[in-house]
Amino acid sequence: MPLEEEDDVTTPKRSVLLDSESNTQDTLYGSAVAAAGSVSRALTLASELGDRTPLPGGGSTLTLWETLATIAAADLSVARTVEPHLDAVAILRQADLPVAPGTWGVFAAEAPGHRLEAHHSLNSDGSWQLTGRKPWCSLAAKLDYAIVTAHVPDGERRAFSVDLRQPAVQVIRGTWVSRGLAAVDSGPTDYDAASARPVGADNWYLQRDGFAWGGLGVAACWYGGAVGIARRLLRSVEERTPDQLALMYLGEVDRHLYAAREALAAAATDIDAGRASGAVGALLAARVRGVVADAAEAILRIVGHGLGPAPLALEEDHARRVADLQVYLRQHHAERDAAALGRHLQGTGVSPW
Numbered sequence: 346m347p348l349e350e351e352d353d354v355t356t357p358k359r360s361v362l363l364d365s366e367s368n369t370q371d372t373l374y375g376s377a378v379a380a381a382g383s384v385s386r387a388l389t390l391a392s393e394l395g396d397r398t399p400l401p402g403g404g405s406t407l408t409l410w411e412t413l414a415t416i417a418a419a420d421l422s423v424a425r426t427v428e429p430h431l432d433a434v435a436i437l438r439q440a441d442l443p444v445a446p447g448t449w450g451v452f453a454a455e456a457p458g459h460r461l462e463a464h465h466s467l468n469s470d471g472s473w474q475l476t477g478r479k480p481w482c483s484l485a486a487k488l489d490y491a492i493v494t495a496h497v498p499d500g501e502r503r504a505f506s507v508d509l510r511q512p513a514v515q516v517i518r519g520t521w522v523s524r525g526l527a528a529v530d531s532g533p534t535d536y537d538a539a540s541a542r543p544v545g546a547d548n549w550y551l552q553r554d555g556f557a558w559g560g561l562g563v564a565a566c567w568y569g570g571a572v573g574i575a576r577r578l579l580r581s582v583e584e585r586t587p588d589q590l591a592l593m594y595l596g597e598v599d600r601h602l603y604a605a606r607e608a609l610a611a612a613a614t615d616i617d618a619g620r621a622s623g624a625v626g627a628l629l630a631a632r633v634r635g636v637v638a639d640a641a642e643a644i645l646r647i648v649g650h651g652l653g654p655a656p657l658a659l660e661e662d663h664a665r666r667v668a669d670l671q672v673y674l675r676q677h678h679a680e681r682d683a684a685a686l687g688r689h690l691q692g693t694g695v696s697p698w
Contacts (some may be wrong), residue, residue: 350630356608361418361572362411362565362606369413377419384487384528388448391430395444400435403556407613417442417569421669423528424566429483432559436504439555440545447489452534453550454481461536463495471655473505473543474538481676485509486516493541494550505548506542513539522643525672554622558631561612563676564637568605570670571641575602577663578648579658594651598644608633631686638677643669
């Protein structure tokens with residue numbers, strides 16, 4: 346992790362991906378800190394950033410991911426609120442659709458026993474209706490709109506834009522008991538012939554290049570969250586004279602962060618250079634998400650070993666960061682994603698190394 350002053354390792358850069366001195370990132374970090382603990386302030390920040398943050402693939406992808414990582418280093422709940430809004434804005438622009446003013450989410454997860462179906466409306470305006478239950482709908486009770494995926498009659502899946510404020514959309518309350526990301530309620534939502542408009546054709550949402558790129562935006566949040574936790578270990582070397590083990594923990598953390606940062610930076614370069622489309626982009630995203638997720642999980646373990654129980658038990662900020670990152674990382678499917686990567690490599694019939 347780059348340091349702002351060589352003689353004071355406790356003063357971190359606010360910029361966590363770009364090796365730069367940036368007043369913009371300082372301001373962003375401060376805004377995220379100010380929004381911590383308030384969903385409404387986090388949503389206001391998301392709306393403001395949606396108007397000025399670069400789109401993935403537009404030449405400034407690393408700046409986009411730096412924004413997400415910097416917010417995540419400040420507070421992961423704020424990042425978990427901002428990232429879906431920026432992703433929804435990108436999806437709508439990729440589909441050449443207008444972005445309605447307000448706050449947006451993306452509800453695309455599937456789960457056993459939950460099925461959301463889409464059918465043409467009887468109206469002549471080209472709208473559709475959604476019926477069923479959608480799992481993992483983060484902040485559905487607080488948002489104005491969402492991009493929601495549903496099953497269409499021909500068996501495929503399609504994305505739709507939905508006004509969440511209509512009476513036909515009901516948030517199922519009382520199911521979110523998570524200790525991590527506790528403020529980002531991500532329970533299910535029921536739809537009873539809710540009005541919706543298509544976003545792209547059948548399967549467009551999953552097949553577009555932006556799907557893989559959006560997944561890397563999530564990885565940038567994991568990275569930023571890991572930086573926030575690693576900074577607590579960095580401070581500890583100033584709290585007392587570090588022994589050999591403490592220095593080893595610090596070195597281990599630095600190596601993991603370096604690998605994750607370089608993987609994200611290289612991926613951003615490839616995306617902006619047009620080298621990350623189609624299957625190539627999907628492979629890149631799978632590799633980089635795995636690298637970042639492994640680094641973040643390693644940092645959780647190393648910092649836990651290095652600091653012991655006291656910060657987890659006595660420091661609200663650190664304990665919350667750890668719990669938040671543990672939950673956020675489960676968007677990565679661990680060994681299942683590694684198996685999917687191996688299956689993809691096997692299917693190419695070409696040696697990858």
